[in-house]
Amino acid sequence: MSHSATATRPQIALQSYLDALLQEATCAEPESSVSADEFQAAVLEEQIRDARLREQKPVVPLLPDAIELRRPGAAELPPAPLALLDDGRPQWAGEPFECLLFDVAGLTLAVPLVCLGSIHSLEGRELTPLIGQPDWFLGLLPGRDGGSLKVLDTARWVMPERYRDDYRQGLKYVISVQGYEWGLAVHQVSRSLRLDPAEVKWRGRRQQRPWLAGTVIDQMCALLDVSALAGMLDGGKPGSGRP
16 A cells, blocks of 8 residues: 655554554464554654644533434444445445544544444543453443443553553543443544445455454544444453454
């Protein structure tokens, strides 16, 4: 894949990591063309750039405890993994779809809005830890209705081979998965956008990282298949597909 001459070093490093995610593994996990040190340096540069941009923007009011993402009357997503289309795409990708973009440790991820429930602010709130849970389980987020949301350490789950303990710092929001009791812990919520299926580089086989539906080249982000994601969470497996 050729990169634009105007692309920055961190952008190229992050794109190389996305390219590595898309490689189909056979017997062993593919080697990334970007080392862990290069990736971490790229993440740091992106975080510094984002911090400078935030300083230039006016302060916006804090989010309430939760914001509903799905529009009233929107179609319900069945609480079970959906069959794939003939070309390997998820069923929600049969036509243009709305996505939410969010950032986790410098990596931008996208999830279709139809697969999501609400955005929960972590401002002034603490997670309740549970003993005997996997290292990617952060704890329970108590809800105002008396229920709780199981919170995933998204960075550890999505990129376990590049994870650093300081990625747990600065988590600001939890995005709940529609039809499940899981939520994704994220550092920033970016924006929503409408994607045409032709804009996505779709994966075929899902033997490795079945949660990864593909990558959005123009946005330099990974597109998550939330049905596969929730199925793996309920099965207690990490995002790489290894037990």
